[in-house]
Amino acid sequence: MVTQLKPTIILPILVFLTTLAAGNSIIAQEIGNYEPEKTWDGNPDLNGIWQAIGTAHWDLQDHEASAGLPVMGAIGSVPPGQGVVVGGEIPYQEGALRKKQENWTNRLAADPETKCYLPGVPRATYLPHPFQVLQGTDKIMIVYGFAEANRTIHMDKENPEPPPLDTWMGRSHGSWEGNTLVVDAQGFNGEAWFDRAGNFASSALRVTERYTPISPDALLYEATIEDPTVFTRPWQIRMPIYRRLETNARVVEYKCVEFSEEILYGHLMKKEEE
Amino acid sequence: MKRRTTFTKIFINTAKFGSRLCIFLSCLLFPFAVGAATSHHIHIALSNISEAVSWYEEHLNCEVIAGRTDAVNCDNTEIEFFLGQTVGGSQGTGIDHIAFSIPNLDAKMTELESVGVRGTGVRLLRFEDGSLVRDIPGLFKIAFITDPWGTKIELVQDEDLLGFHHIHLNSTDPTAALDWYSQVLGGEPASLKGMLDGVLFDNIWLLATEYTDGRPGITQGRTIDHIGFEVADLDEAAEQMNRLAVEFRQEPMVPDNARSSAKQAFILGPDGVMIAVVESGWAGIEGEILAAGSTESTELYVVPRTPWGEPDLQGIWTADAAHGIPLQRGIDVAGTNELTPEEAAARRERGTLSSIWGYDREWRDTTLGYVKSAPSTQVAMVIDPPNGQLPETTAEYKAAVANAPPRIPPQRARTPVDLGTYVRCITRGPVGMMMPSIYNNGLQILQSPGNVAIQKEMIHETRIISTEPREGFGEGLKTWLGDSHGRWEGDTLVIEVRNLNGRTSYLGSSEEMKLTQRFTRTGPTTLEYQFTVEDPAVWTEPWTGMFNFIRDDSQYELVEYACHEGNYGMTNTLSAARTIDARQAEAAANEE
Numbered sequence: 001m002v003t004q005l006k007p008t009i010i011l012p013i014l015v016f017l018t019t020l021a022a023g024n025s026i027i028a029q030e031i032g033n034y035e036p037e038k039t040w041d042g043n044p045d046l047n048g049i050w051q052a053i054g055t056a057h058w059d060l061q062d063h064e065a066s067a068g069l070p071v072m073g074a075i076g077s078v079p080p081g082q083g084v085v086v087g088g089e090i091p092y093q094e095g096a097l098r099k100k101q102e103n104w105t106n107r108l109a110a111d112p113e114t115k116c117y118l119p120g121v122p123r124a125t126y127l128p129h130p131f132q133v134l135q136g137t138d139k140i141m142i143v144y145g146f147a148e149a150n151r152t153i154h155m156d157k158e159n160p161e162p163p164p165l166d167t168w169m170g171r172s173h174g175s176w177e178g179n180t181l182v183v184d185a186q187g188f189n190g191e192a193w194f195d196r197a198g199n200f201a202s203s204a205l206r207v208t209e210r211y212t213p214i215s216p217d218a219l220l221y222e223a224t225i226e227d228p229t230v231f232t233r234p235w236q237i238r239m240p241i242y243r244r245l246e247t248n249a250r251v252v253e254y255k256c257v258e259f260s261e262e263i264l265y266g267h268l269m270k271k272e273e274e
Numbered sequence: 275m276k277r278r279t280t281f282t283k284i285f286i287n288t289a290k291f292g293s294r295l296c297i298f299l300s301c302l303l304f305p306f307a308v309g310a311a312t313s314h315h316i317h318i319a320l321s322n323i324s325e326a327v328s329w330y331e332e333h334l335n336c337e338v339i340a341g342r343t344d345a346v347n348c349d350n351t352e353i354e355f356f357l358g359q360t361v362g363g364s365q366g367t368g369i370d371h372i373a374f375s376i377p378n379l380d381a382k383m384t385e386l387e388s389v390g391v392r393g394t395g396v397r398l399l400r401f402e403d404g405s406l407v408r409d410i411p412g413l414f415k416i417a418f419i420t421d422p423w424g425t426k427i428e429l430v431q432d433e434d435l436l437g438f439h440h441i442h443l444n445s446t447d448p449t450a451a452l453d454w455y456s457q458v459l460g461g462e463p464a465s466l467k468g469m470l471d472g473v474l475f476d477n478i479w480l481l482a483t484e485y486t487d488g489r490p491g492i493t494q495g496r497t498i499d500h501i502g503f504e505v506a507d508l509d510e511a512a513e514q515m516n517r518l519a520v521e522f523r524q525e526p527m528v529p530d531n532a533r534s535s536a537k538q539a540f541i542l543g544p545d546g547v548m549i550a551v552v553e554s555g556w557a558g559i560e561g562e563i564l565a566a567g568s569t570e571s572t573e574l575y576v577v578p579r580t581p582w583g584e585p586d587l588q589g590i591w592t593a594d595a596a597h598g599i600p601l602q603r604g605i606d607v608a609g610t611n612e613l614t615p616e617e618a619a620a621r622r623e624r625g626t627l628s629s630i631w632g633y634d635r636e637w638r639d640t641t642l643g644y645v646k647s648a649p650s651t652q653v654a655m656v657i658d659p660p661n662g663q664l665p666e667t668t669a670e671y672k673a674a675v676a677n678a679p680p681r682i683p684p685q686r687a688r689t690p691v692d693l694g695t696y697v698r699c700i701t702r703g704p705v706g707m708m709m710p711s712i713y714n715n716g717l718q719i720l721q722s723p724g725n726v727a728i729q730k731e732m733i734h735e736t737r738i739i740s741t742e743p744r745e746g747f748g749e750g751l752k753t754w755l756g757d758s759h760g761r762w763e764g765d766t767l768v769i770e771v772r773n774l775n776g777r778t779s780y781l782g783s784s785e786e787m788k789l790t791q792r793f794t795r796t797g798p799t800t801l802e803y804q805f806t807v808e809d810p811a812v813w814t815e816p817w818t819g820m821f822n823f824i825r826d827d828s829q830y831e832l833v834e835y836a837c838h839e840g841n842y843g844m845t846n847t848l849s850a851a852r853t854i855d856a857r858q859a860e861a862a863a864n865e866e
Binding site for chain 2: 039040041047115116117118132133134135136137139141143147148150152156157158164165167168169191247248250251252253255257258260261264265268269270272
């Protein structure tokens with residue numbers, strides 16, 4: 001089950017990375033050079049608290065600064081940012097593109113994040129909250145800082161088992177390819193979005209994630225997104241994820257339900273002034 | 275060279291009447307194994323025949339054995355039932371299922387379907403296309419069910435061999451496993467209808483399917499606990515088995531208080547299958563001796579370690595068995611320290627009926643794991659004070675309760691806040707979240723060096739506990755479940771919970787509450803959980819509760835309990851309350 005990276009496949013991986021992502025060639029070089037700390041079983045040690053930095057949670061693609069709710073002033077505005085989609089384009093099918101545009105128009109009411117709903121994959125990874133990785137004996141758990149989201153990554157299954165039911169966070173099976181943790185996630189319910197811009201997929205979504213240590217305090221995160229009912233071809237996002245270096249760093253319990261209740265049930269509440 | 279061995283019995287663990295684990299262990303060492311000579315002990319009235327005996331009699335044409343309350347005879351194959359707490363059905367172990375051949379399978383399945391889950395607890399397994407019966411060309415028709423206690427049963431229509439038909443093994447190497455049974459126990463290698471390789475013991479087939487998902491689970495502790503074979507001379511057989519390097523779990527011996535002078539032994543077969551081998555004339559052990567025997571045979575349990583050396587609590591556990599244990603000792607159990615299994619089953623039945631309203635039996639059986647785990651016989655959770663009662667509350671607390679505003683009933687709820695944090699899918703609080711719930715009782719523990727993640731399925735909450743000393747939250751940061759400080763005391767994980775925001779309350783607990791939790795593995799499938807509540811504002815002394823989580827990796831996986839995401843109950847309750855408001859306003863306006 002533990003697959004060590006064989007010398008013969010290092011070269012194709014590097015070629016793949018450099019051709020796909022000219023802009024990330026420095027990252028690619030580091031993968032080739034960096035030898036991470038190992039756990040008891042000889043696999044890279046990904047234990048710790050990690051967080052993405054950037055604006056992917058606002059929009060996976062390039063985006064300019066824009067206004068938010070006027071009442072929030074500059075705090076609520078959307079900061080500009082560079083995209084994390086390899087090649088820049090999300091290859092929507094025609095009808096799906098219209099749906100994405102509708103999502104954008106209705107985003108304040110429709111975004112599951114507003115409602116404190118489970119964020120799905122890959123969105124949980126780059127929300128502006130830390131997450132903790134625990135490498136157990138035969139499973140890996142990721143505990144996210146938003147909406148009590150979590151995933152169990154089954155490392156002990158020879159073959160992916162069919163997900164018992166569709167869920168927000170899907171079912172994840174993992175394996176090691178050299179120093180890379182590869183996670184196959186599927187079995188999603190199709191309700192989650194990818195960002196606050198309304199990018200989305202259906203329940204046919206399959207995400208293949210790659211977590212590769214590139215320095216003691218950074219991972220390269222790559223996710224290949226496939227959904228033949230929404231996209232014309234698979235596409236990829238890529239970003240580094242950083243270790244939280246505070247000595248007392250924690251994924252602090254954040255129960256956001258109570259902050260969503262006005263939006264969800266406000267019309268059913270008894271107003272005191274009446 | 276080959277000796278003739280007769281296949282005699284299957285031992286089925288009837289979880290529903292489960293009893294204490296120690297009795298279960300002693301049963302494994304000294305089972306109620308009875309050979310051919312069973313007719314000379316008689317003293318149990320027919321009205322005491324257990325539900326399991328009746329079930330096999332009614333549905334699989336097995337016959338009650340005169341004088342026995344714990345066994346049935348199914349065409350010269352004896353099935354014995356014994357009390358014990360199980361950790362899952364037979365599927366996925368070295369003995370996947372047993373099979374009976376029925377003259378008219380379609381009619382039998384129609385009969386079972388019409389009886390349904392409601393009547394008997396039988397569960398019909400469907401093929402992928404939704405059908406119950408499949409006709410295998412060249413073989414026969416087959417179907418699968420599970421009995422009410424989780425044993426998987428195949429029903430076949432093989433006119434050549436009616437009645438008890440075969441035992442189906444799971445094996446990482448079926449050919450080697452069948453060879454082993456043939457060599458060690460003397461069965462004849464043969465082919466069933468020229469299609470399936472097997473080993474024949476008289477008229478009973480032993481078949482094996484390749485198991486590809488790692489290794490099959492060990493049978494011990496599952497619903498088919500072990501299978502038994504009878505030999506003419508056990509010493510001679512043992513000698514030969516020793517030459518074949520068979521692993522003995524118990525050397526041949528005549529146990530104390532055996533009903534005859536025949537010996538028995540236990541050996542371990544391929545793929546974790548426990549096998550009893552008994553001598554002709556074996557007639558079991560007097561039942562009442564078992565408890566005494568258990569003290570001699572109990573071995574100290576050694577808590578396993580993680581590869582990095584910490585006590586290993588990892589796995590999927592459930593509180594299903596603990597559902598129904600009251601917090602405090604009731605007056606009806608004065609003088610007892612433990613319920614009988616029947617009393618425990620009745621208590622759980624009462625508890626579920628009162629707590630989950632009109633949900634039907636099928637749903638409860640499935641969701642509460644009725645078919646998987648025996649209800650706990652524990653009298654009450656509170657173990658300290660030793661009288662099982664919560665300590666006296668303080669005068670201040672009593673005054674506060676007397677002056678508290680009346681609770682707002684759900685039908686008058688103004689906002690979600692009136693309905694409480696559980697209904698809002700926020701949390702059941704630091705004490706409540708560990709308690710057995712009416713469903714979704716799973717608990718997953720995963721460890722990395724220096725950290726323990728404890729995840730509860732209900733609502734879905736995960737706590738990460740560092741077991742190394744570390745800086746805690748400052749005074750300015752309090753949360754619903756607080757800041758957990760862990761440490762290992764021997765094999766026990768001790769957690770002190772600080773920085774609670776006090777916005778939930780367990781039976782009146784205040785924001786001053788200090789909670790200490792202790793998790794200890796006390797057996798391969800038992801995780802003892804103790805919780806101590808210190809809250810001098812409410813109780814005059816600390817108190818401690820305890821119950822066990824039972825390990826169930828084989829059948830249980832935590833599902834994503836997306837509570838808030840699917841909280842239709844909140845919308846419905848609030849909209850009903852607003853409708854009541856509107857009607858009352860209308861009625862008031864009409865009166866004016």
